[in-house]
Amino acid sequence: MEIIISISVALIAVAFVVLVYFLSRALKSLQTTLDHVAVTLESLEKQLDGVTRETTDLLHKTNQLAEDVQKKSDSLNHVFSAVQDFGQSVQKVNQSVRKVTDQITVETERQSKQISQAVQWGNAALNLWEKYKLKKSNVETTQRQYSRGGV
Known part of the structure; x- marks a missing residue:
């Protein structure tokens, strides 16, 4: 039985x-991974500082x-x-121009009757004058003919 205990202890020791060997390899691999993560985080921190500066x-x-x-909008x-x-x-x-134009139109319409009457009186005066000149000319022609012994 002692041998079984010794073999068992030796087997437990092995x-x-x-x-321990595999655990140390796993821990070593974990250490390498953590080192890479640390390097990546340092790089990321530097990039983040650059981005922060650029953003500012x-x-x-x-x-x-x-x-x-x-300022330009205010201008x-x-x-x-x-x-x-x-x-x-x-x-x-x-x-103002519209008011003046309206006043001129109203005044022109108001005075158009007077202007029309003035034109009619002017035409009548010209007709009388021409009739007077025609009558005077007929009288002078008749007197010349009479003085020459015509009639």
């Missing part, structure tokens, strides 16, 4: 050595661009305000 720079540039756009607001004022002025001028 099993323990094999177990981009944010500053975006803020500057937003300020510039705001355009002044331009649009001036254009609006100009449009209102043109509208007022148009309204």
Whole structure:
């Protein structure tokens, strides 16, 4: 029985050595993997720092661009305000011209009867004048003929 115990202990010792050997290989492989992970994390941290810096720079540039756009927008607001004022002025001028035109039309229509009467009186006066000239000319012709001994 002693031999069985010795063989059993020896077998347990061999099993323990094999177990320790494979466990040390697994731990060594795990150590290599963890070293690679550490290197990858360091690289990732450096890249993340670069991305963070670039993001910060981009944010500053975006803020500057937003300020510039705001200033230009404010400038355009002044331009649009001036254009609006100009449009209102043109509208007022148009309204004034329309009022003057309407007044001229009303006054012309009101005075058209007087103008028509003046033209009629003028035509009548011209007709009378021509009749007077014609009568005077007939009288002079008759007197010349009479003085020559015609009639």
